[in-house]
Amino acid sequence: MIGVQSHMKTLVAAVRSPETAAEIEAYCAAATDIVSEIKLVDTSIADAPSVINGGADIVVIEAGRAGGADIEALERLCAYVTRGGSFIVIMEEPSADVVRRLFRAGVTDVLPTPVAPMELVAALNAARDREFARRAAAPVAAKGRIVTVVKTAGGVGATTIAANLAGAFARLQAGRVALVDLDIQFGQAATTLDLRPRMNVLDAVRAGARLDPTLLASTMQAHSSGVLVLGAPSEITPLEAINEQFIERLFATLRAVAAVSVIEIPAAWSQWIGDVLDRSDLAVVVAEPTVRSAAGAARIAQSFVDFGLTKLGVYVLVNKYEKTIENNERAKRIAEIFRTKPGGAVRLDAKAAAEAGDRGLLFADAAARTQATKDFETNARNIAATLGIEIAEETAPAPPLERILAGRLGLNRGRNP
Structure with missing residues (x-):
């Protein structure tokens, strides 16, 4: 080159x-x-x-x-x-x-x-x-925020969290939103959104020093939600295909392309994973209220120390959450491992998850009224507040139609308030 x-x-x-x-x-x-x-x-x-x-x-x-x-x-x-x-x-x-x-x-x-x-x-x-x-x-360089999703164990739903957080940011009008799947061995972010992109992360790697905002944006595929997606390759790729120089270029370019970028990293760590986290504005640690996930969280926390990431901001998101005293205690213990409090949770909703997964949809498209969908928006708002990301203001829910009609027809008169 x-x-x-x-x-x-x-x-x-x-x-x-x-x-x-x-x-x-x-x-x-x-x-x-x-x-x-x-x-x-x-x-x-x-x-x-x-x-x-x-x-x-x-x-x-x-x-x-x-x-x-x-x-x-x-x-x-x-x-x-x-x-x-x-x-x-x-x-x-x-x-x-x-x-x-x-x-x-x-x-x-x-x-x-x-x-x-x-x-x-x-x-x-x-x-x-x-x-x-x-x-x-070419767009003027911007100060886009980058959130990296870290899984505490396999199967905790990190890909679902990453995709739906990106979708929530888009719905909240956070500006242009990007979703990047750096799990180059088993990444499924594009599949989760029912996308079959012609280009992927390896194409960005091959671009070398040519990688700039215009080129990166043209490499990504737009989802119906408005999220720009850079998926993982379809074949298993050695982790060594990515290096520190690429991560440096990618992050600088992402900050110019998108107001918010959500990155998913693999479960297997390499040296460049430390580079990703070091350049991230926030690590969203995805856990579930289980002993297995807590053990994984402890290993992740130790890796943060080993990589010198002691100042990295951490947002612990508990997925597949059911409100019980035991689960509350487990969530607190997992957060304490990172010396913080639980940032938020996504309620367990197997039906909505199956509906979204089978159809390649975001929760907001497959099950808009479920608590899990509301949880994604709540977590996106929490993260936006943490990072100073401007989003649409939260509006009060509209009153039910029968209440509006009753008020107009005077049917509430004579009733106790």
């Missing part, structure tokens, strides 16, 4: 023809704001990701006579080299169907070989213009 100053644009080209390479090199030499890396290759399109090494603002691929497998490889390549940038493909005798297919995938220009110098210059000029427009439209 090319390292450049922020005002410069990067171009990576993997071409087969020395003439094409010379034309691109001459163009970049004349344009003082482009840093280029031009490679003469004689490999299949399937090898292009390693040749391009993470992409650039402008990517040029010379594909030669591309067959069906090559077209599919180009489509896959679009997933992480065209987000917010430009992707120019040069190929022999592209049919109209192939051109349409590549455009749908995200290719910005298709040129036939042998490519005419004027056509190549026009395509590169258009790519530069798109990059100027993209940077001009």
Whole structure:
């Protein structure tokens, strides 16, 4: 990946023809704001990701006579080299169907070989213009808040909590809300919301230094609630695929993209988990009123100490809660492990949970009037108050229709108040 100053644009080209390479090199030499890396290759399109090494603002691929497998490889390549940038493909005798297919995938220009110098210059000029427009439209850096959801044990419902908290923030008009699933081995946040995103966290990782607010926003998928979702990969991925440099870029970008971001981390901890928590504004520790969850909470609390996170704000959220004296005591003991009080709870509602889970819905959409749904909003309000997040004011419930009609018709007269 090319390292450049922020005002410069990067171009990576993997071409087969020395003439094409010379034309691109001459163009970049004349344009003082482009840093280029031009490679003469004689490999299949399937090898292009390693040749391009993470992409650039402008990517040029010379594909030669591309067959069906090559077209599919180009489509896959679009997933992480065209987000917010430009992707120019040069190929022999592209049919109209192939051109349409590549455009749908995200290719910005298709040129036939042998490519005419004027056509190549026009395509590169258009790519530069798109990059100027993209940077001009990039949002101004903001101070978005980031909440990280930590599970005390498997099965405590951390994914459900993360998704529904994000949905609650969106309903409370907290601004743009993001949900990021960093459980890259078993994450289910996108599935919980019935989403099948084309891109995921690994695409953001592959973007490297190109990751910026515009690119990240285009990588995320919008849920019907308005929440922007960056899901986990569909295949199990080694935890080492994420590192501290990526977390630093991701957090800086998230703060510019969203007013509130909810992040879920895996149960298995790695060094970068400490980096996530260290950069978070609040850790929402999800527990349930059980001995197993309390034991997990103790291990989490010790890990906070081991990672030097003694100043991290902690909000203990007790999930699957039933109001009993025993559960109250367990919730208090779990919170005391983190030297705090229980922040809130979500009432146990197996029916609503099954309805939401089976249909890929938020609780607010599957069971809007249940206590559990109200609990999600209450917890979102509590967290917003803790972090100074501006949300819609709570309104008093409207009086029942029969009371309104009775008052208008005078039916309450003569009755005791």
